[in-house]
Amino acid sequence: MTLDDEIVSGHLQELRRGTVVVACLATLRTPGYGYALLETLGRAGFGVDANTLYPLLRRLEKQGLLTSEWNTDESRPRKFYRTSAAGEAVLTTLRADWHALDAAISDLG
Structure with missing residues (x-):
């Protein structure tokens, strides 16, 4: 990896860090557990590590x-997460700001 690649990689990681919060809040409008969320985010292009995701959750x-609530119906208990009403409000705000930032960056050239 060249110095330029390292610099770009670092900036991409920084840029994506905040977007994972938005992606989690949006995805967990439908209840889900951590591992399934990891897979869903990965398929969507958010390569997040389990060691990052679980503390974030x-x-x-x-x-x-x-x-969250525990599902003990299966042989192995799983903790299911769901976006709360407060999470929905934050998601709406973050998405609006994301769109405003995207428009502002586009206007810059």
Whole structure:
């Protein structure tokens, strides 16, 4: 990897970090568990590591943006997450700001 590749890679990682929050809040409008979310995000182009995703889910839950419940119907209990009403409000705000930023960047040339 060249120096230019390293620089671009670092900036791309920084850019994507915030978008994972938006992607999680949008995806978890339908309840899901961590591993399935990892797969869904990966298919959508958000290559996020489990060591990054699970702490993020806990942080969003602590902030009240996600709710969770344990499903013990199967042999292995799974924690399902869902976007809360507060999470929906934050998602709406983040998406609006994303679109405004995209338009502003496009206007710059």
